Amino acid sequence: MRRRGAASSTVAAPRAEESELLARLRAGDERAFEELVKANHPTMVKVAELFVPSRSVAEEVAQEAWVGVLQGLDGFEGRSSLKTWMFRILTNRAKTRGERERRTLPMSALDQPDLEGAGAAVAEDRFHPAADPVRGNLWTQPPRPPDEATIAAEGHERLLAAIEGLRPAQRTVITLRDVQGWDSDSVCDLLEVSAANQRVLLHRARSTVRREFERYLEEGNGG
Amino acid sequence: MRLRKPPLTCRELVELVTDYLEGALRARDRRRFDSHIAGCAGCRAYLAQMRATIDTLGELSEETLAPEAKRELMERFRDWKR
Ligand SMILES: [Zn+2]
Secondary structure, eight states: OOOHHHHHHHHTTHHHHHHHHHHHHTTOHHHHHHHHOOOOOOOHHEEEEEEEEOOHHHHHHHHHHHHHHHHHHHHOSSSSSSHHHHHHHHHHHHHHHHHHTOOOOOOOOHHHHHOOOOOOSSSGGGGTTTTTTTTTBBSSOOOOOOOOOOOOOOHHHHHHHHHHSSSSHHHHHIIIISSSSSOOHHHHHHOOOOEEEEEEEHHHHHHHHHHHHHHHHHTSSSO | OOOOOOOOOHHHHHHHHHHHHHTTHHHHHHHHHHOOOOOOOHHHHHHHHHHHHHHHHHOOOOOOOOOHHHHHHHHHHHHHHH
16 A cells, blocks of 8 residues: 555655765755755654744754754765654754753653543544443444545645644654654654554544544535 | 453444554454454444545645745755855
């Protein structure tokens, strides 16, 4: 399926493609840098936000990280993928900045995902009460299968807004995994979170975004 | 006698969907999941919605870069080139 392919191709980007990109960057090709920035900067800001107190500081940290990337570019040896290396520069800067800002690291949200907006994946009233001897905990109004039709641009906006509304750790995990196509191991490494905790965060995030997806379908779009 | 876990309910199943898709369910729970899905159209639709959501997320281009952020970064790149 698409997932597997996307996950492995994005983080461990095909080596040939990556060395071509590196060569262009080192040669000072502005187009290459612009593409790299477009593809990664918004995600870098989201990741930085896990360590610093505000979006605007996160934006600054991401800007600093790019400077670090440029400074390190000539010395980059390709032992990890370019992306892994870039994001490690980012998290290092973000951690330093977070400590300087004397804030308790919101990373604790990653260590204890239970603290992050606990809640059921699906609204309570979608199931019959547990006490019902026949239909207890089964669907009251079952979901309807989604149409094959692709979701319109407006639906994309809705999903992005739903992601934006998530708590920072959930937002970061779903962005890296599902929007950017990173695999689970890369996300765990970058965020220093266990596979189990990463799954909890991903589960909460996906469940919330699916609810928005269903709402969108029920309004008669894409169905 | 073999201890059997009761069949999954729909409410339980929706909480296992991510572990299922991530391949993190133990064999026995995976079988319970599969056998519930086989007999429940609602949960099949739920799983299909979840897959469609994930696929759609993979097609999103993230929000576009703020023009100031981009301008600043391109300037840094030009400085670095010198
Ligand atoms: Zn069911």
